Amino acid sequence: MATKSAATVVDWTKIYTGLGLDKTTLTSLQSFRARHSTAVSKNSALKATVPQIDLSHYKSVLKDQQAVSLAEKVLKDFKAVDYDVAKWNEVVGAFEGKAVAAAKETVNKIQTEQSSLQATLSNIQDARPFEDLTVDEVGKARPEITKAVETMVKKGKWSVPGYREKFGEFSLM
Numbered sequence: 001m002a003t004k005s006a007a008t009v010v011d012w013t014k015i016y017t018g019l020g021l022d023k024t025t026l027t028s029l030q031s032f033r034a035r036h037s038t039a040v041s042k043n044s045a046l047k048a049t050v051p052q053i054d055l056s057h058y059k060s061v062l063k064d065q066q067a068v069s070l071a072e073k074v075l076k077d078f079k080a081v082d083y084d085v086a087k088w089n090e091v092v093g094a095f096e097g098k099a100v101a102a103a104k105e106t107v108n109k110i111q112t113e114q115s116s117l118q119a120t121l122s123n124i125q126d127a128r129p130f131e132d133l134t135v136d137e138v139g140k141a142r143p144e145i146t147k148a149v150e151t152m153v154k155k156g157k158w159s160v161p162g163y164r165e166k167f168g169e170f171s172l173m
Helices: 002-009 012-018 023-048 055-061 065-077 086-126 135-141 143-154 163-167
Strands: none
Touching (some): 055 065, 135 143
């Protein structure tokens, strides 16, 4: 009965949404849950439908009494077979190992992404306003801008294409 209570205690929606698991892990968990519920329902249906055979009726109806007594003997001698589930426990253990490894990998990815986002947020919060930046600081932060300007100066291009259309003519008063 401990298995039933453990299966009913699990909060599946929290697992699906709260742990940030990848699609493969979620699909595996959902198929496992579906197989479990199917097995439980089949088990309860079989337990509820144990047939009761009235052999006295067959003794009165059938002419072949030997067949009825053979059937009675077989039913009396019948014992349920216990299956060794160790093999299946190994399969479940392997599945569990893969699921745990995938979950750990997902946790590592999430932690890496979280630290990266935290660093980005810190940079955004600590950044100075754009108006306070100097040309040297912009060049240091984005060296490709400095390289593009140097290339334009070497080629004798003193104006940026589209600048006048966007910002108008620059004039000193």
